[in-house]
Amino acid sequence: MTAELMIGTDLAAEMVTNAAARAAKLRESTGIQPCLATVLVGDDPASATYVRMKQNRSKKAGIGSRSVVLPASTTTDELVAELTNLSNDPEVHGILLQHPVPSHIDERAAFEAINPAKDVDGVTMHAFAAMAFGEPGFRSCTPGGIMRLLEAYDVPIRGAHAVVIGRSPILGKPAGMLLLASDATVTYTHSRTTNLPEIVRTADIVVAAVGKANFVRGDWLKPGAVVVDAGYNEGNVGDVHFEEASEVARLITPVPGGVGPMTIALLLEQTVDAAEAQSETAVHPVAGLA
Numbered sequence: 001m002t003a004e005l006m007i008g009t010d011l012a013a014e015m016v017t018n019a020a021a022r023a024a025k026l027r028e029s030t031g032i033q034p035c036l037a038t039v040l041v042g043d044d045p046a047s048a049t050y051v052r053m054k055q056n057r058s059k060k061a062g063i064g065s066r067s068v069v070l071p072a073s074t075t076t077d078e079l080v081a082e083l084t085n086l087s088n089d090p091e092v093h094g095i096l097l098q099h100p101v102p103s104h105i106d107e108r109a110a111f112e113a114i115n116p117a118k119d120v121d122g123v124t125m126h127a128f129a130a131m132a133f134g135e136p137g138f139r140s141c142t143p144g145g146i147m148r149l150l151e152a153y154d155v156p157i158r159g160a161h162a163v164v165i166g167r168s169p170i171l172g173k174p175a176g177m178l179l180l181a182s183d184a185t186v187t188y189t190h191s192r193t194t195n196l197p198e199i200v201r202t203a204d205i206v207v208a209a210v211g212k213a214n215f216v217r218g219d220w221l222k223p224g225a226v227v228v229d230a231g232y233n234e235g236n237v238g239d240v241h242f243e244e245a246s247e248v249a250r251l252i253t254p255v256p257g258g259v260g261p262m263t264i265a266l267l268l269e270q271t272v273d274a275a276e277a278q279s280e281t282a283v284h285p286v287a288g289l290a
């Protein structure tokens with residue numbers, strides 16, 4: 001092991017402490033209790049575990065949570081109706097629809113039913129455009145968390161070659177956009193990419209977001225590369241073969257304790273951002289869009 005660890009746990013704890021303090025202040029000054037609604041469709045046990053983790057962490061930070069659990073047979077229309085209700089509910093400030101939803105549901109249509117002012121998980125087209133244009137706004141939580149981690153470890157991004165492995169709508173694709181907005185040279189790779197190891201070998205920064213355990217091998221890496229493992233495979237296993245990679249990389253995120261806690265910390269931070277913004281625009285929460 002020669003790489004230094006990029007640890008998310010401590011930074012995430014600091015972010016959650018700050019979010020909790022802001023939540024308490026908002027409560028005292030306005031009586032508003034920041035509230036995150038989570039929506040889980042179907043009964044995938046891993047998804048249920050993640051949602052529970054998000055709720056527990058919210059509660060500890062003094063952020064209220066509302067849990068909506070819908071059967072796997074839920075239709076797109078029914079899910080859209082539920083998300084529209086939450087979007088119009090003045091007591092809910094942030095909405096998280098757990099991904100993935102069952103395959104018969106049009107996930108994009110569901111995401112777009114989330115009021116952009118409450119899109120604290122950064123899943124709408126509105127949020128994506130803001131990330132792509134480098135404008136302020138809610139970040140997809142894992143990509144946003146990754147950027148905060150890279151900043152905390154002073155990783156140079158401008159001019160660096162970042163290779164993103166994976167192009168999912170809330171992970172790989174926005175991660176690449178945020179890196180591009182910070183002046184990285186970004187290469188997107190995915191399941192149809194040919195010569196993947198050769199491309200990864202040219203990367204200064206690798207973001208692994210494919211959802212395949214131990215997929216990225218040590219000999220795919222340029223010596224001294226910065227490796228961000230955004231994988232969350234069964235048993236807390238990342239997308240990067242950690243032991244091999246840590247012999248070659250300069251900096252690497254562990255799994256667990258790397259990107260995961262940053263994801264949840266950003267979710268809570270953005271929920272408080274949303275509650276603060278909505279407290280100032282009580283009638284039309286979607287400032288500028290109403």
Ligand SMILES: Nc1nc(=O)c2c([nH]1)NC[C@@H]1CN(c3ccc(C(=O)N[C@@H](CCC(=O)O)C(=O)O)cc3)C=[N+]21
Binds near residue numbers: 099258264
């Ligand atoms: N709309 C949506 N937004 C998401 O952000 C989202 C999602 N859907 N679907 C599922 C993935 C997965 N995800 C994780 C968050 C935290 C950890 C995490 O904190 N993991 C701990 C280990 C787990 C533990 O502590 O037990 C760690 O890495 O240290 C993992 C995975 C968010 N996701």
